[in-house]
Amino acid sequence: MNTSSHEISLTVNGRAVEATVESRLSLADFLRRELGLVGTHLGCEQGACGACTVLVDGRSVRSCIMLAVQADECELRTVESLAPGLAMHPLQDAFHKHQALQCGFCTPGMLLRCLELIEENPDITDEEAREGISSNSCRCTGYQYIVDAVVEAAEQMRQ
């Protein structure tokens, strides 16, 4: 079957992007294959694990179950935007310090979800962080270290 292409224009990590995409291309595959932003990981490709989380117009979404064509005119943030230079983002620093990652597969999605949680709730508690990250699966850390990192990063970011 032939499917037509669609012109989209959007902003990715502050950069204007114009592209032509096939109907069925997922936003995740668009970011990874067309833009080379391979920080966005694909685990389940069915909306369950959260590895592919990106921020669309400031809100966390699963990029494996959003179409690239649906991101037309949207503003996107991927994990690559966190540390544009050599210095890490305070949230990344906190993940590093608390060993909030092991294999790192869930980390890009986890970081963006955590960033959203802190931005929504700068005084986030352990409990709120735990509930908040229940959207994202991590098979390594047992979550406690991620909770510790989020709470400490929030503290750092308040200062």
Added chain:
Amino acid sequence: MKSPPFEYKRAEGAEEAAALLNELGSDARILAGGQSLLPLMNLRLASPAFLVDISRAGDLKFLHIDNGSSGASPLHVGAAATQRDVEMSAHTLRVAPILAEAIANAGQVPVRHRGTVVGSIAHADPSAEVPAAFLAQGGSVIAQSLGGRRVIPSEDFFDGVFSTVLEEVELVASVRVDEWPEGSGHGFRELSVTAESWPVAIAAALIHITDGEVDRASVVLGGVGSTPLWRPEAEAILMGSDAGAEAIEAAAEAAAAGLEPPSDTFGSGAYRKKMARVLTRRALADAAERAGAAERAGGKQ
């Protein structure tokens, strides 16, 4: 996996979406948030030839309280309103707190950022939270076709597993959730094996109390049949009662009586049936407590 190929069409409004459905026929599906449909397509369990995207349709992106003619003011939810927006809205908390509670239990926040309330109702998953809450509170579905709109009462809408009375050429433009009078309370309970897995069973209930007596009740179960199930037998027991522990226990028993729920990895049919009773009891206790508190507060004014 990746979705099979399909053709994407964006509709700027409800009329345009209906015209596209009319033109494309049974090969077309409506795409709103896509949080149920796109996973199904990635799993290759669904393969529509066309998707008609209504998530940007200007006349479907709304959430407000209508001025009802009979004094009641229903919550009106457009087909492009996201679950997260509906969940967090003061309108929802005022008119349909049971819906906010159901949404909070449905999927993850990032999924609710894109998923829609109307989409969940139209998808008609018998184990989903939003259809159960919608049916419990009652209301109507506004279906759009090329020829115009028709109103379908909530109790007539669901007719099977993932199936509704909607025609192929119709889409749900919006749903209205009826307002219950002051002195009402709701309860919403579900049981899942883990916090993130599909519910084993759901109970959604509302009660209205006047002068210490129940004069309106609604009980709906999810996850135990081919649609969300309305339980009039349980309601009949509650009517005229004081909504005390005894009446609630009897109503819960009536709600679960005759159920033949399906079995799967998350629970056997017998377990589901038992849990339906337990959850109904708890949901009704919550509803009774809230209704009692609302009635006492109303009485003081």
